[in-house]
Amino acid sequence: MNVIGTRPDAWWRDRHAAMVKLVDMLERWVAVSGEDVTVVFEKPPRPPIRSSVIVVAHAPRPRRDSGDDEIVRLVLADSQPGAIRVVTSDMWLADRVHAAGATVEPSAPFRALIEDT
Secondary structure (H helix, E strand, O other), X not given: OOOHHHOOOOHHHOHHHHHHHXXXXXXXXXXXXXXXXXXXXOOOOOOOOOOOOOEEEEOOOOOOOHHHXXXXXXXXXOOOHHHOEEEOOOHHHHXXXXXXXXXXXXXXHHHHHHHOO
């Protein structure tokens, strides 16, 4: 939601539509960049959002910071955490993923990058 929240485009009125839009932007960006992308939501989107291009994941239980916890879990579980880039504007999450070995990119510049694709 950090990437979605970088634009005051009334995304909060329809969170599901905002999540679908983000997945669509990421799919288009991956088609050009060739990057591996996993997007993590705090709870399972209803209706589900599916992609054959990126991984759409969610925390096992919806609660405050559960998406952040899932991101940290994924970084810690990876055999090459240094190859992972986490996009967030949350300083607490940034500190946690840095400690786990990943790099961090701020949400707003990343959103501008994927919107330009």
